[in-house]
Amino acid sequence: MFERVSAAPADPILGLNEAFASDPRTDKVNLGVGVFMNDDGVTPILATVKEAEDRLLKGETTKSYLAISGDPEYDAQVQGLLFGKDSEIIANNRARTAQTPGGTGALRIAADFMRRELGVERIHVSDPTWANHGNIFKSAGLEVVSYRYYDSDTMGLDFDGMLEHLENVPESEAVLFHGCCHNPTGIDPTFNQWQQLADLAKRRNFVVLFDFAYQGFARGMDEDAAGLRAFAEQVPELLIANSFSKNFGLYNERVGAMTLVASDRHTADNAFSQVKTIIRGNYSNPPAHGAKIVATILTDDALRAAWIQEVADMRDHIQVLRDQMVQKLADRNAKRDFGFISHQNGMFSFTGLTPDQVKKLKEDYGIYMVGSGRINVAGMSKKNIDAVCDAIAAVV
CATH class of the missing domain: 3.40.640.10 (Type I PLP-dependent aspartate aminotransferase-like (Major domain))
Known part of the structure; x- marks a missing residue:
């Protein structure tokens, strides 16, 4: 019976990750997957999470x-x-x-x-x-x-x-x-x-x-x-x-x-x-x-306060990336105004890039994003933001 089952199309986001993983280029950038990453390209474990896990490990008595x-x-x-x-x-x-x-x-x-x-x-x-x-x-x-x-x-x-x-x-x-x-x-x-x-x-x-x-x-x-x-x-x-x-x-x-x-x-x-x-x-x-x-x-009042600060740090990091992206694209005389990116909220931005531009970014520059032009701003870092902005300025 299984032979009757046809292959499903790749998930637009998880399928993009698979394509990214198989790309041999060392300077590739993944702006598709929706996870926060720091300047080292790592999705970190929060310090408050590590502390809470340590307490759980020591105090847990059952797995019921x-x-x-x-x-x-x-x-x-x-x-x-x-x-x-x-x-x-x-x-x-x-x-x-x-x-x-x-x-x-x-x-x-x-x-x-x-x-x-x-x-x-x-x-x-x-x-x-x-x-x-x-x-x-x-x-x-x-x-x-x-x-x-x-x-x-x-x-x-x-x-x-x-x-x-x-x-x-x-x-x-x-x-x-x-x-x-x-x-x-x-x-x-x-x-x-x-x-x-x-x-x-x-x-x-x-x-x-x-x-x-x-x-x-x-x-x-x-x-x-x-x-x-x-x-x-x-x-x-x-x-x-x-x-x-x-x-x-x-x-x-x-x-x-x-x-x-x-x-x-x-x-x-x-x-x-x-x-x-x-x-x-x-x-x-x-x-x-x-x-x-x-x-x-x-x-826990102390852990809660520390966690709220960790979230604020992540939020501020993303906003810095948004502002830097806008400024760097303007510095490169990109043929459109990307100022709206600074005023959006959270990890994602609808850039307005066309499917053809998204395809060109992937094929020519190793910059991966969803076909709609949505990017995960938190996928950028001080190490790759210049390369991303160079590529976007080139395709627009």
Whole structure:
């Protein structure tokens, strides 16, 4: 039977990594994969993570299963980061959190819940969006449609187009929002725009799902949650998928969570009981190690403060690279203005490079990026940024 199965196309991002790995050139640069790298080209383990792991190694007494919803302390800390420690949602016990295998696992659990329990058949995602969103939602049986988001003329947000589309979404359908550091564009709504979107969602009463994978990488922990919290103040029911791959550097530990917010604790309990049956039929219960690292750091005041500083250092490093890239391209008299890159948020930038230019960068210069022109700014360093800017200036 297996002979009937045809080969699947390569994943647009992971396939790019495979091509990069097989390239024999020593001066090649990978701007495709979404991981933070330091100036040595290494994705580092945070000092707070190493300290937490040391404590766990010395104090751990069992490898028994976690509950279906994961580590209770971890789940509580996730809610604190999302909504703030003084949140009415937490005070009134309206949220339930399930620890998941990464943000991807959280998205899939949310999708299954929407399809099975809410009868959602269609989800609206930004144009463009993370390449894997379509795979996740389609695998859960959802139809995926796009709402206007990126304005290629201004290299900014098409907010009017976004509002126009969302005003027509029926309440039986779902809408996905990127909480901050939009992937792939790096373009986020302003706080005023978030408030308008929250008001629209309340009026239209469609199902709201947040993908929140980069908290702390735009302006700060609380600042980056402002859009989500604006929704939380107005919309009584929310689904949130969050990840700690980036801000804790726990990429291969697969640490995420799916949080459900309901109008009251009784409704939350009932809905979450169905979330747990979905998890039980999928991966049964989550892995422990990564979540225990996060919980150890967030429940210790000194470690938490040190972690927040480490995230700030990563955020500042990316912003320096953005500003340097803009200046270096201007110095090379690139035949277009790349100033917008300085004003985008997070790890990614939608550069506006065409597929032909992306292909030429790969073939002629060993600079790898996604075909859409999205780059991982954090894939650059002081060692390779000049070569990257030389190549981009040449192809444009």
